[in-house]
Amino acid sequence: MTLPPLDLDSLPGHDIRRLHQIAVALFMQETESFGITPVQFAALQAVHNVPGTDQRTLARTIGFDTSTIAGVIDRLEARGLTLRSASAQDRRVRLLTLTEAGQQLLADVTPSMLRAQERILAPLPEQERGEFMRMLGILIASRNESDRDTAT
Numbered sequence: 001m002t003l004p005p006l007d008l009d010s011l012p013g014h015d016i017r018r019l020h021q022i023a024v025a026l027f028m029q030e031t032e033s034f035g036i037t038p039v040q041f042a043a044l045q046a047v048h049n050v051p052g053t054d055q056r057t058l059a060r061t062i063g064f065d066t067s068t069i070a071g072v073i074d075r076l077e078a079r080g081l082t083l084r085s086a087s088a089q090d091r092r093v094r095l096l097t098l099t100e101a102g103q104q105l106l107a108d109v110t111p112s113m114l115r116a117q118e119r120i121l122a123p124l125p126e127q128e129r130g131e132f133m134r135m136l137g138i139l140i141a142s143r144n145e146s147d148r149d150t151a152t
Contacts, residue, residue: 023120030116034109039064041113043072044106047082047096054093055084063144081105 008014027038036044042062047053053061059069073096076082081102087093098106121129 023116026119027113027116030112030119031109034105034112036105036109039072040076041106041109043069043076044081044098044102047098048103048106051097052095054087054095056093058096063140076102 024038027041031041039062042064043058046058046061050057050061055069055073056066058064058073059066062069064072073082073084073094077084079101080099083097083099084094085097087095121132124132
């Protein structure tokens with residue numbers, strides 16, 4: 001069986017994967033002195049936004065699988081950036097808060113993270129950036145609930 005050539009650049013999944021690689025590389029370039037990954041940043045920001053959130057909710061909030069988020073939190077906790085405490089209602093549930101060091105790192109890294117975001121969108125004309133973000137939001141929201149448990 002002979003398959004015809006397939007133009008990878010015509011495949012949205014391929015281009016989205018490439019854009020993800022580019023976005024991570026730009027994030028890492030801008031934030032390298034802070035030693036933080038995009039997922040760690042998202043976790044810190046989400047916990048800052050909702051102090052006392054539990055790990056399961058955090059995983060859903062940042063679109064990460066629940067089995068892997070514990071490792072992310074382990075690394076943040078080992079660096080003294082987050083604290084886990086048992087819920088008064090359910091001792092099995094771990095509630096997350098940022099430490100003072102976590103708050104400070106988040107404040108320090110945010111300008112660099114924002115530069116990375118600007119660099120990601122820089123090739124687009126300013127008047128098209130909002131539309132691009134709107135369309136990304138539609139794609140993500142349309143799959144968010146059905147795919148959330150398989151996110152990586």
